[in-house]
Amino acid sequence: MTRWRRPGASELLLLFLVLAAVSTTLAWLLHGRRAPYPLPACAVLAFLTWRVSRGGRLSHGLLLLGSAAACGVAAMSLARSWDRDVVTLLVLEGAKFALLLSPPVHGRTDQPRLNQVRLDSWASLLRRPPAWLLLSALLAGAGVTMACLGHMDWGPVAGCRPAGSDPCMALSEGYPLRWLTARGNAPVIAKAALLRDFVQWSVVSGWVLYLGWLGLAPSAPGPATRLEAASSR
16 A cells, blocks of 8 residues: 555556556547457557566657647547547546656666656646646637638528528638638627637647647656665665
């Protein structure tokens, strides 16, 4: 129990493997089982996780790239899906990414035979971004939402009944959801679709900014304890 209160690389990688199996299965179910069966993907993830536990840097990089890409794909489906399963998948992928970036796992791939790093608590897994990042994500999300007005297509006007030469079709703008159209000469804004587009692009922008901040910010060791292997013998 003490080991799980102050987790090291072994505990974090075991939790990562469990979350990876859950997220892979959930993604398969969300696609209506049209995607390939998740067992081969879980086997590959288990092999890469085992290689990371042995100090494999390449496997660690591959898992980081895969988790970042999966989180981005889940974020890009927020507007169209807008349900609990997609949010759950997004949280799972973000948790996997945080586990891979933790000092114990990174230390295992750096000097696996010399150092054993343990966190003081599970809360120290999170690297809190600066306050400006959230505001920047919201501003960027609003900017991308407005920029997507250039994506136009013809669609039916809600509540319109075709009569004579009026086909009840109008040019709709927005992406991935069409939230701006017109009825006659008056603009019509679908507020729910606008909100969903804004939330999606804010999450995507925040994820991109967070990854950039992680790459540029100096890596701090954080509240972790480093034990020398020689002293533990």
